[in-house]
Amino acid sequence: MLRVDSLSSHYGRIQALHGVDLEVREGELVALVGGNGAGKTTLLRGISGLHPASGGTIRFEGRDITRLAAPRRVRMGIAQVPEGRQMFGPLAVEDNLRLGAYARRDRAAVAAGIERMYDTFPILREKRRQPAGTLSGGQQQMLAIARALMSKPRLLLLDEPSMGLAPVLVTEIFNIIKELKAGGTTILLVEQNAYAALGIADRGYVLETGRIALTGNGADLLADDQVRQAYLGI
Amino acid sequence: MLSEFLQFLFSGVTLGATYALVALGFAIIFNASHVINFAQGEFVMIGGMATVALLGAGAPMPLAMLAAILLAATAGLLLEKFAVEPARGASVVTLIIITIGASIALRGVAQLVWGKQFHALPSFSGDVPLQVLGATLLPQSLWVLGVSAAVVVALFGFFNRTLLGKAILAASYNRDAAQLVGINVKFVLFLSFGLSGALGAVAGILVAPITFTHFEIGIMLGLKGFAAAILGGLGNGLGAVVGGLIVGIAEAMGAGYISSEYKDAIAFVLILLVLFVRPSGLFGRRGTERV
Ligand SMILES: Nc1ncnc2c1ncn2[C@@H]1O[C@H](COP(=O)(O)OP(=O)(O)O)[C@@H](O)[C@H]1O
Numbered sequence: 001m002l003r004v005d006s007l008s009s010h011y012g013r014i015q016a017l018h019g020v021d022l023e024v025r026e027g028e029l030v031a032l033v034g035g036n037g038a039g040k041t042t043l044l045r046g047i048s049g050l051h052p053a054s055g056g057t058i059r060f061e062g063r064d065i066t067r068l069a070a071p072r073r074v075r076m077g078i079a080q081v082p083e084g085r086q087m088f089g090p091l092a093v094e095d096n097l098r099l100g101a102y103a104r105r106d107r108a109a110v111a112a113g114i115e116r117m118y119d120t121f122p123i124l125r126e127k128r129r130q131p132a133g134t135l136s137g138g139q140q141q142m143l144a145i146a147r148a149l150m151s152k153p154r155l156l157l158l159d160e161p162s163m164g165l166a167p168v169l170v171t172e173i174f175n176i177i178k179e180l181k182a183g184g185t186t187i188l189l190v191e192q193n194a195y196a197a198l199g200i201a202d203r204g205y206v207l208e209t210g211r212i213a214l215t216g217n218g219a220d221l222l223a224d225d226q227v228r229q230a231y232l233g234i
Numbered sequence: 235m236l237s238e239f240l241q242f243l244f245s246g247v248t249l250g251a252t253y254a255l256v257a258l259g260f261a262i263i264f265n266a267s268h269v270i271n272f273a274q275g276e277f278v279m280i281g282g283m284a285t286v287a288l289l290g291a292g293a294p295m296p297l298a299m300l301a302a303i304l305l306a307a308t309a310g311l312l313l314e315k316f317a318v319e320p321a322r323g324a325s326v327v328t329l330i331i332i333t334i335g336a337s338i339a340l341r342g343v344a345q346l347v348w349g350k351q352f353h354a355l356p357s358f359s360g361d362v363p364l365q366v367l368g369a370t371l372l373p374q375s376l377w378v379l380g381v382s383a384a385v386v387v388a389l390f391g392f393f394n395r396t397l398l399g400k401a402i403l404a405a406s407y408n409r410d411a412a413q414l415v416g417i418n419v420k421f422v423l424f425l426s427f428g429l430s431g432a433l434g435a436v437a438g439i440l441v442a443p444i445t446f447t448h449f450e451i452g453i454m455l456g457l458k459g460f461a462a463a464i465l466g467g468l469g470n471g472l473g474a475v476v477g478g479l480i481v482g483i484a485e486a487m488g489a490g491y492i493s494s495e496y497k498d499a500i501a502f503v504l505i506l507l508v509l510f511v512r513p514s515g516l517f518g519r520r521g522t523e524r525v
């Protein structure tokens with residue numbers, strides 16, 4: 001479904017990605033783990049179109065999207081839950097959801113979609129009229145996920161959805177991710193919480209200073225000595 | 235006493251409504267791009283001057299006004315496309331200098347095409363003043379107030395009730411997140427300049443029968459509108475309207491009770507006061523606010 005070939009990316013003269021190869025197949029949950037500054041966010045922003053590639057290609061469902069603008073990629077079915085949630089803070093919760101479906105034109109289906117999000121995240125229904133910026137961190141993370149789902153993505157990119165959340169909320173977010181996968185959404189999950197991410201992933205990639213250091217299925221990576229030492233602290 | 239006060243109030247509110255429209259133009263562009271568009275006054279000038287020119291060429295009034303608004307909107311769109319967009323990523327100061335350059339160029343073109351004379355636009359519905367408690371109120375003032383109020387209500391509805399309006403706000407609150415939901419932020423920027431151009435032209439047309447129009451009229455109107463925008467809190471829609479009314483009323487009261495020589499200075503004293511006392515303006519919080 002998604003195929004990234006020798007992707008390079010720069011910030012000015014600093015190279016953040018050095019020829020990354022990565023694949024996500026239909027229906028898979030793939031985890032991308034790695035330390036702080038490894039390039040995980042840069043890779044996700046490259047896939048969603050927020051950050052330009054300086055080399056390599058990105059293919060989505062067979063189509064080369066390397067040079068496509070971000071809003072066009074949303075229309076093709078790629079949604080990203082960005083690092084740090086990135087709410088439209090002063091706009092109401094419901095407006096954030098409605099804007100999540102900005103690329104869709106089927107108004108009735110969008111309204112039904114919002115109702116479905118409220119069923120999944122009842123707290124959002126309760127706070128539907130409040131500015132998104134007034135929600136707690138966990139609530140904002142749910143809204144960020146719900147907003148991304150409103151575009152009906154076929155591929156969901158999640159950037160550190162558990163960051164800064166209390167442990168019980170982390171568990172809840174991971175349960176939501178598992179449910180999304182069970183519902184058929186293809187997911188690329190970026191996490192510093194490598195243990196939890198690899199635990200629910202079909203496959204995983206370990207990114208180190210802009211290069212893929214290791215790849216394999218989730219359970220194998222969890223058992224790998226190198227990974228255990230570097231990322232799990234065991 | 236009362237009649238005198240009312241007289242100054244009428245003229246202040248009329249001017250203030252014009253400043254409010256100019257200030258809203260500043261707010262819309264500021265929200266979309268964080269650029270302070272110093273060519274905003276030139277949109278006002280284009281509105282008045284183009285209407286006069288088209289009337290002179292034999293066009294009926296409504297058509298002349300509509301065409302002038304479209305012309306100013308086009309000027310806004312071209313400014314964005316050929317001056318602001320290519321400089322994307324440049325510092326805000328650079329962008330501001332670009333808009334100052336554009337304003338000088340627009341004035342130059344206006345002088346070439348329309349000449350240096352002052353022009354009067356006929357009032358929309360005659361010049362027979364209404365008597366209100368001993369003060370006189372020009373019918374054109376009612377047009378200024380009525381149309382400005384309608385424009386403000388329409389803008390409020392657009393930004394708070396329509397998906398496109400909310401998308402424009404979303405792009406100003408969070409550019410990345412806006413792109414991630416499929417909003418074309420480049421297009422939003424483009425649209426904002428067009429909308430600001432149209433707003434400026436509306437102000438210029440409304441006020442032309444009262445103040446006359448001239449190729450350099452945009453300088454002062456632009457600065458007063460800027461003062462209003464700063465006073466209300468740059469980027470804040472409600473602030474722009476309130477700021478415009480305050481600047482207009484302060485100016486008329488100052489001219490009436492102190493001396494008309496200080497009329498233009500009052501707006502700048504207000505700017506300085508705001509910058510010293512409350513730099514974020516009356517309604518401003520952090521720069522980007524609901525329009
Ligand atoms: N906006 C930026 N400007 C310059 N360098 C950046 C920027 N964002 C990230 N980087 C650099 O790129 C590298 C990868 O960062 P990032 O993709 O954010 O890593 P991760 O998400 O894995 O923590 C880091 O060295 C970081 O310092």
Ligand SMILES: [Mg+2]
Pocket residue numbers: 040041042083160
């Ligand atoms: Mg990151």
